[in-house]
Amino acid sequence: GDSVTQMEGPVTLSEEAFLTINCTYTATGYPSLFWYVQYPGEGLQLLLKATKADDKGSNKGFEATYRKETTSFHLEKGSVQVSDSAVYFCALSDRGNRDDKIIFGKGTRLHILP
Amino acid sequence: GAVVSQHPSRVICKSGTSVKIECRSLDFQATTMFWYRQFPKKSLMLMATSNEGSKATYEQGVEKDKFLINHASLTLSTLTVTSAHPEDSSFYICSARVGGDSPLHFGNGTRLTVT
Numbered sequence: 010g011d012s013v014t015q016m017e018g019p020v021t022l023s024e025e026a027f028l029t030i031n032c033t034y035t036a037t038g039y040p041s042l043f044w045y046v047q048y049p050g051e052g053l054q055l056l057l058k059a060t061k062a063d064d065k066g067s068n069k070g071f072e073a074t075y076r077k078e079t080t081s082f083h084l085e086k087g088s089v090q091v092s093d094s095a096v097y098f099c100a101l102s103d104r105g106n107r108d109d110k111i112i113f114g115k116g117t118r119l120h121i122l123p
Numbered sequence: 124g125a126v127v128s129q130h131p132s133r134v135i136c137k138s139g140t141s142v143k144i145e146c147r148s149l150d151f152q153a154t155t156m157f158w159y160r161q162f163p164k165k166s167l168m169l170m171a172t173s174n175e176g177s178k179a180t181y182e183q184g185v186e187k188d189k190f191l192i193n194h195a196s197l198t199l200s201t202l203t204v205t206s207a208h209p210e211d212s213s214f215y216i217c218s219a220r221v222g223g224d225s226p227l228h229f230g231n232g233t234r235l236t237v238t
Contacts, residue, residue: 043226045227045229051231051232052127052129052216052229052230052231052232053167053216053218053227053229054229055226055227055228058226098166098167110157110169110172111157111218111227113166113167114166115166116166116167
């Protein structure tokens with residue numbers, strides 16, 4: 010079945026460091042890919058998305074590129090801030106499925122130190 | 124932007140009682156809503172998918188008689204935890220989408236504590 014694998018956390022970085030959170034997927038169809046963020050005590054929010062190969066999603070300084078050849082959607086940010094501390098979830102929605110529920114990875118907790 | 128309101132945000136109940144959690148789409152019609160459970164330091168576990176006007180589809184291992192889901196209108200879905208036990212204590216989150224590949228819009232979650 011479809012699945013999402015993302016790097017385990019927690020990831021701890023200093024402010025202004027470069028961030029990469031790896032995400033790979035398996036899917037029977039041609040999925041849309043998402044990154045969601047969950048700030049402490051809050052629900053999930055969509056951070057960015059990409060719907061086809063080579064698309065780059067971007068938001069709030071974060072970027073991720075849909076790489077069909079490597080089935081990856083790694084999240085990157087050039088200079089993280091303390092306010093970026095949160096849990097990040099990679100997810101996919103497989104258009105090929107009749108039941109188009111979204112499948113989440115296990116989440117990666119990010120701690121940014123001032 | 125689309126807003127999903129989830130209520131209550133926190134609830135404490137005694138073992139054996141039932142608790143109802145509401146999920147409302149405030150400015151859009153949601154043909155599909157999803158209910159998740161989140162364990163500490165774990166990912167979201169999809170519990171069930173509900174479509175307006177039809178029975179919910181439960182994921183394997185989720186007791187449908189314990190977690191009652193009703194999606195009576197295009198803007199409201201409810202999750203009722205029946206005969207709650209301490210092991211049901213968790214963070215429950217709903218989400219809604221109009222359909223297709225549209226992004227999910229999440230509620231802020233409900234922290235349920237069963238004493």
